[in-house]
Amino acid sequence: MNVLIIGGGVIGLAAARKLRLAGAGRITVLEKGRAGREASWAAAGMLAPDAETETVDAMYRLCRRSNELYSDFAERLADETGIDIELDRTGTICAAFSETEAKHLNNRLASQLAAGIRTESLSSADVARLEPRLSRDVSAAVLFPDNGQVENRKLVSALLEFARRNSVEVLEDSPADELLIRNGRAVGVSVKGESLEADAVVVAAGAWASKLLVKADVRCPQVTPVKGQIIAYEHFSAMRHVVYGAGGYLVPRRDCRLLVGATVEDAGFNTDVTADGVLSLRRSAERLLPELAGREPDDKWAGLRPYAGGGQPVIGAVPGVSGLFVATGHFRNGILLAPVTADLITEAVLNDSVPEIGRPFLPASGMEAAAS
Numbered sequence: 001m002n003v004l005i006i007g008g009g010v011i012g013l014a015a016a017r018k019l020r021l022a023g024a025g026r027i028t029v030l031e032k033g034r035a036g037r038e039a040s041w042a043a044a045g046m047l048a049p050d051a052e053t054e055t056v057d058a059m060y061r062l063c064r065r066s067n068e069l070y071s072d073f074a075e076r077l078a079d080e081t082g083i084d085i086e087l088d089r090t091g092t093i094c095a096a097f098s099e100t101e102a103k104h105l106n107n108r109l110a111s112q113l114a115a116g117i118r119t120e121s122l123s124s125a126d127v128a129r130l131e132p133r134l135s136r137d138v139s140a141a142v143l144f145p146d147n148g149q150v151e152n153r154k155l156v157s158a159l160l161e162f163a164r165r166n167s168v169e170v171l172e173d174s175p176a177d178e179l180l181i182r183n184g185r186a187v188g189v190s191v192k193g194e195s196l197e198a199d200a201v202v203v204a205a206g207a208w209a210s211k212l213l214v215k216a217d218v219r220c221p222q223v224t225p226v227k228g229q230i231i232a233y234e235h236f237s238a239m240r241h242v243v244y245g246a247g248g249y250l251v252p253r254r255d256c257r258l259l260v261g262a263t264v265e266d267a268g269f270n271t272d273v274t275a276d277g278v279l280s281l282r283r284s285a286e287r288l289l290p291e292l293a294g295r296e297p298d299d300k301w302a303g304l305r306p307y308a309g310g311g312q313p314v315i316g317a318v319p320g321v322s323g324l325f326v327a328t329g330h331f332r333n334g335i336l337l338a339p340v341t342a343d344l345i346t347e348a349v350l351n352d353s354v355p356e357i358g359r360p361f362l363p364a365s366g367m368e369a370a371a372s
């Protein structure tokens with residue numbers, strides 16, 4: 001089984017790795033620019049199924065499963081490539097600054113505890129002990145001990161190194177012009193006027209996925225870009241946990257960078273960093289960490305999250321076109337969902353099978369949800 005994957009971000013590269021490990025034949029990843037340099041590079045790498053969930057539903061279960069897969073994924077990647085993706089399970093703190101936020105946090109805590117999610121209410125003394133530099137204005141906080149982060153840029157490097165060592169061909173600067181579909185079957189892709197043939201084609205092109213799918217007139221939920229801007233401070237070693245609060249989040253990295261994210265903007269395919277975006281991120285950062293007041297960030301960037309209906313991913317076989325698969329729409333959870341998406345795509349491509357946990361995310365399910 002020869003497979004063409006369109007999109008060289010963490011979703012496409014993780015799927016390529018899993019397909020290789022499961023015995024697929026020739027695997028080629030087509031990337032329109034540089035592999036892993038779009039949303040996968042721009043992300044903050046949070047693994048936050050519990051901190052970001054409001055309800056225990058199919059999406060939560062998918063996120064949680066992928067979070068559980070991360071320990072093994074990180075360990076194996078280190079063995080396979082020599083690259084440590086800096087999986088960090090210190091835990092994630094959600095902080096409230098007002099009565100309303102505290103009430104919301106506590107209501108959520110109660111329903112999460114009832115659903116068996118590991119979470120702990122923190123007293124002011126706990127917060128001061130865990131993160132002494134956080135603002136004294138934090139009025140309530142909870143800790144999610146199973147959440148954390150990975151260094152997403154190292155994850156990109158590790159997946160590319162795996163590809164290099166395992167004969168997965170990654171073709172950069174190779175934008176797919178169109179899907180080649182004959183008699184209801186995907187047979188390949190045309191790239192710069194040349195046809196590349198394969199037994200299966202996986203569209204893992206993030207925010208760009210719909211461009212190809214719409215052109216080929218296939219039934220699949222529409223995917224649109226949602227811009228996220230991030231700022232970073234260097235030489236900031238004073239924090240250990242990922243912290244949500246004040247309309248943003250802080251991600252402290254092993255190399256002493258502190259990332260602050262992220263805006264959520266409908267701006268088409270524009271990735272400009274804006275003064276308003278930076279200002280809003282600085283306000284969140286300074287509210288959480290008063291010592292940052294007046295300090296200019298050292299870096300800033302933006303990326304495009306792929307958004308499909310309801311912020312849920314679309315993963316699996318495209319109805320009506322055999323041999324065509326999609327893995328996109330991961331929105332805020334692309335880094336988190338990479339391992340489980342790789343498993344689901346591998347099952348779909350090699351075994352024509354859909355594990356229970358993946359059923360709600362099939363392209364056909366997304367179409368029904370979008371229509372209802």
Ligand code: GLY
Nearest residue numbers: 228261262332333
């Ligand atoms: N995962 C957080 C974000 O997309 O901003």
